[in-house]
Amino acid sequence: MARTILTILLALVFGSLGASGVIAEAPSTLTVQVSTEPPGLDLTATPASATAGVVLYNVQECLVKIDRHGKIVPWLAERWHTSDNRNYTFFLKRGVRFHNGRELKARDVKFAIERAMNPETRHPYPKYYEAIGDIIVKDEYTITFSLKTLNANFLLNLARQGSVIYPAEAVDTLKALPIGTGPYKMGEWVRGDHITLHRNPDYHVKGLPKLDRVTYRFITDPNAALAALKAGDVDTSLFGLGPEHVAELGKDPRFTVIVGDTTNDVVLAMNNLRKPYTDVRVRRAMTHGINRPEVPLNPYYVDLSGAMPYDPAKAKKLLAEAGYPHGFDAVLRVSPQYNYTVRSGEIIASHLGKIGIRVKIEQVEWGQWLSRVWKEADYDLTIIGHAEAWDIANYANPKYYFRYDSPTFQELFKKSEVTLDDRARRDLYVQMQKLLVEDAPAVWLFMHPRLAVAKKGVQGLWKDLPIPAADLSEV
Known part of the structure; x- marks a missing residue:
């Protein structure tokens, strides 16, 4: 039986975590590894979770x-x-x-x-x-x-x-020097290397923050991040290690492994305005052609995993009905700054190849992805995690990069926004999710787990990430 994408990415983690050691005294500085450098630091100008990971709740x-x-x-x-x-x-x-x-x-x-x-x-x-x-x-x-x-x-x-x-008075400097009320003040940003934050001595929460300085180091390659941890060059990895690295570090008494939940739903997006993805049969075929798990993290989630299961034979039949009996060529754009998109893309390309869809993987830098894919919808297929919580609103926006335009869905969402009764609102969410299954504007792949590693003695990191923030105020 084919392994699911999440199983391939996470099988090495669980059951491999070692016992904890003695807690050491916390240092006054912290160096954290992140995989992606923010495209800018203005939270009012970019949706990038890399920006939120530095600025949200830390600076502003x-x-x-x-x-x-x-x-x-x-x-x-x-x-x-x-x-x-x-x-x-x-x-x-x-x-x-x-x-x-x-x-x-x-x-x-x-x-x-x-x-x-x-x-x-x-x-x-x-x-x-x-x-x-x-x-x-x-x-x-x-x-x-x-x-x-x-x-x-x-x-x-x-x-x-x-x-x-x-x-x-700070509007003009938000992109590189955001000013806020947070526990840390912006220090220096050395492009391509690191961002440093300094303790705000006038912070409005007594006793916080506990650190004098935080440095974010940008290390994209998971192997390089692992080496930096082992060498003591960084104190914690917040995002970017591979599951096999987390498993390895879990056996090392020098480190603590954090495995938790996030709201980061990873999807294979299809450009619903570009042929052949304008045809719902093609979108359904691709959904049937990918073997994926269902891992819910939303209280309004309804289990529809059996509605469009992995079924390569049915996928081929739908493609033939849509006029593509021999499949077609597609370009899948991914960003190597998020290693899971490349690894997932390789698996998906293999799955889709079995139903006749010949996928070429094109790696683009994160800045290019934001400008070409997210802003301009210049793509066939792409993979990315949507870290923002309660992001079903994206499907109600025909200008979003999915280019999914369903008046029925938009009306359901509009009703859900003005419905305060929890049961009635959940019913609307069920209807929306069923419609998304039928229309298949994107293929839901998996929830990206929280995989972080810290030196023993580093305390206060969040286990779960209910919002795309790396709040370090209590570390």
Whole structure:
């Protein structure tokens, strides 16, 4: 029986983790390895999780926060109130200061969110704020959001990476020198090598952060990351090690292995506006032609794994019905900065080759992927993990790089956004997921697990990642 993609990537991990050793005293500095250098540091300009991994909750913060347990908690706002789910009043913490020394005021919140709502700023997630009708500054520490319609995800959207609060005078420097209220201040960015953050001595949470300095080192190659860990050049690997490396390090008493959950759903995206992917039979054939697992992480998930199972014979039949009895050629664009896309791509190319689809893998740099695939939809096929939580909204956006345009799906999603009753909202999510199975705009592959390794004695790293942030404030 063919092995699933996730099995191939993770079989080496479980059952191989060694026993823990003695906890050592934590250092005052931390060097972390990440696989991808951010394309920029402006969270209001890029959707890249590599940017969020450095900036979100470390340098810049939001009114509310997703904590390590996935709960929405007060943050820059010490509390909020609503009596009708249409008008939300937030009461800001007093004495919170930006890194430039100026105190955070309600007008700063109004500025940041209104700028996100402005189409001219080309914010990556403008739909998060569509329900907002007015933002009213009541006084220096009180602000009210008046919604045009109910929005079940309103608070969640205010905790996301595009909703960080920053001073108006810092807009022009956000790309390379973001200023916020976070536990760390931006230090230096040596392109191609590292980013350094420094402790914010005026941080508004007493006792945090615990580190004086954090350095992010960009090491793309998993073998090089492994060597850096073993040599002591880095203290922890947050993302990029292969499962076989995690298994190896799990047996080494010098290290602690962290295996947890994420919201990073990895998909094989198809350009729904480009032939032959305009034909639903082709998209269904490709779905049937890939042997993949089903690993849910969403409370509104419904198990539809049997609806379109691995079935190469049926896949060939659908291709023939669509006019491709001998298959066709396709280009799969992946980014080597995310090694799992290359490894998964090789497996998928093998699977699709068995049903007649001849896949050529083209590796492009991350910046190129963002400009060509994500922005311009210049691709046939691609693989990437979508780290943002509750991202089903992407399928309701016909301009998203999937180019999936279903009025039926869009209407279902629109209803879900204004439905506050949990049972009724779940029913809508079930309908949406069933429609996605039928339309097959992308092939859901697997949930990318949290695979991190740290030196013994490094404590405070999150086990699970309910949001694409590498919050280091408690490390």
